[in-house]
Amino acid sequence: MGVTTFTQEFPTLIAPSRMFKALIVDSHNLIPKIAPQGIKSIEFVEGDGGAGSIKVTNFAEGGHLKFLKHKIDFLDTENLVCKYTLIEGDVIFDKIEKVVYEVQFLASNNGGCVCKMISEYHAKGDVEINEEDIKQGKEKAMGLYKVVEEFLLANSDAYA
Numbered sequence: 001m002g003v004t005t006f007t008q009e010f011p012t013l014i015a016p017s018r019m020f021k022a023l024i025v026d027s028h029n030l031i032p033k034i035a036p037q038g039i040k041s042i043e044f045v046e047g048d049g050g051a052g053s054i055k056v057t058n059f060a061e062g063g064h065l066k067f068l069k070h071k072i073d074f075l076d077t078e079n080l081v082c083k084y085t086l087i088e089g090d091v092i093f094d095k096i097e098k099v100v101y102e103v104q105f106l107a108s109n110n111g112g113c114v115c116k117m118i119s120e121y122h123a124k125g126d127v128e129i130n131e132e133d134i135k136q137g138k139e140k141a142m143g144l145y146k147v148v149e150e151f152l153l154a155n156s157d158a159y160a
Helices: 016-025 027-034 131-154
Strands: 003-012 039-046 054-059 067-076 081-089 096-107 113-123
Antiparallel strands (some): 003 113, 054 067, 067 081, 096 113
16 A cells, blocks of 8 residues: 655635634534535534544535545644544545545744645555546645635634
8 A cells, every 4th residue: 555645735814723713623614604515514423523533524416526524533723733534435435545634724924824734645555646636636625725715804703
């Protein structure tokens, strides 16, 4: 089993604690409200959102995905770090055993932050994972990040 790692960074004018709360801690409430065209619901099927919890993201009808299931491995609300694993879903699991994500929100000089995401794709057998295989997922994640950023810019008291 090979592991392919990708690193992405997204700068924003939003403070790190607000982005962390919106994108990580309260995403199950916020995202279906502000992006209903893409995400129907996000529900915890185990736990309350802390480490060990499992949540299912159900996508809106008509998309190429129906659901994804993630397990929260580590959640540090003080240092704004979350590590979670994609454990089930109707994505490229013919090639991938699991995907481990680590997300950290770091303060930037302009009062905003940089969201740093490390994604580890654990391939089945000797399958090679290349960036083209995961491009669509990365684009959707960036789109969701932008939707949350726009919401927070328009609602300065949200997650303050």
